Amino acid sequence: MGTGETVVSFPLPMPFRPSAFLSATLLASSVAGCTPPAVADPFDDTGELIALSGGDAGAALACHTCHGVNGMGDGALVPRIAGLDAGYIIRQLGFYADGQRSHAQMSWSAGRLDLDERAAVAAYYAKMPTVLPPDVSSLGGQCAPPAIAALYQLGSAERGLTSCASCHGEDGSGVGAGNPPLVGQPAPYLAKQLRDWREGKRYGDALGVMHAAATRLSEDEINPLADYIARDPGHSGRPRFPEECR
Template identity: 60%
Template sequence: MLFRSNLSVAAFAMALASCTPAPIDDPFDDTGELIALSGGDAGPQAACHTCHGLDGGGDGALVPRIASMDTGYLVRQLGFYADGQRSHPQMTWLAGRLNSEERLAVSAYYAAMDFPEGMEGSTTLTGPSCEIAKGYEIYHAGLPERALSSCASCHGETGLGSGGGNPPLIGQSAEYHAEQLRRWRNGERYGDALNVMHDAASKLQESEISPLAAYIAYGPEPSRRLGFPEECP
């Protein structure tokens, strides 16, 4: 009797198991799209699009463009936020709740996006000015008297950057560039190889940061460059 009872229990368990539905693969589970649009496990307050926009273009001020940025660069920045090498209340909180796979997924999602239309130069200028001319000189020639290499030597003559270590600069606002230069200079942002950006920003005077940021935001691509008055110093 006991033997038959055990057989009955085993048969019932097998039948029950056969009725249990197989797990369904959710196409949005742990994907970069899910994190970007809904925040994933971190909740809607962590959704990237609430600040960076659905197109990843930022807000045109202090929230940067992340669309079409290099995947490796974005992954590194999330890591820097998570471990304190970059500081921002919301980004530090968000990055700390993403594991390495999720950081890679959301970075790849934004890297695959097209460059937002109309963002080649984020600053509109009505005419040439001596102020932006100073930014032009620093970007393309540096300041040899202070042993400051040109920005173009790493970020390219057109501001398109190179790989994960030298990100593109175009498509960001002048306000964002100025803030980041000050953060590099003041030691509030770090993490680049050999502290190149800290050393470079430390050689800039405060009066030179705004012109340089404005020139970069305007876009150093040759077809967008303005002629500068001959009387510019």
């Protein structure tokens, strides 16, 4: 080197060690993969838990507080939901949530459930057995007036009244998944629903069949018809046709 020259030195590179590089890469990957999975809400797991806890709607509005642990209602204005078709229950929950059926508690509860939760609750109640009381009629097993029984079984052609039996069955057990069974529903509840259909307070029936039928009923016919519908032939001797009562 000549006098006055600047000497520049460079650090020697560290030897490349593949094993150390691989270890560091694997460590970073393992740390990134250690994020714990999201913990599912235990009250969303089953329809039973939602029914008993109320889910996001709260325990005070849990299904069982009104419909009972067995899903059979209160015998008055709360219907039985045990044994109903799951699709039918889901549809009714949707109607409550979007206002086609109006009920303060049901609208709030249904609105707090998402579709999966509604499906879980519906499946839970659909599998429940229907346990009918010895006599669900205020008539105590007596025969209904023939004219009322005929309205249910035959309707009235001159009044343009479709028979109840054509959709709900001669014995009230329902025809198809979309037409619910009526046997075992409390007579007061059925009477209120008929009035709600008639007065346009309830919607959601296919082609407006229930609204049309209810508007053709007189006020004097609603309570006796509801009582007739509520009775079950296996428990209260309800006749399949009025001849049995004559």
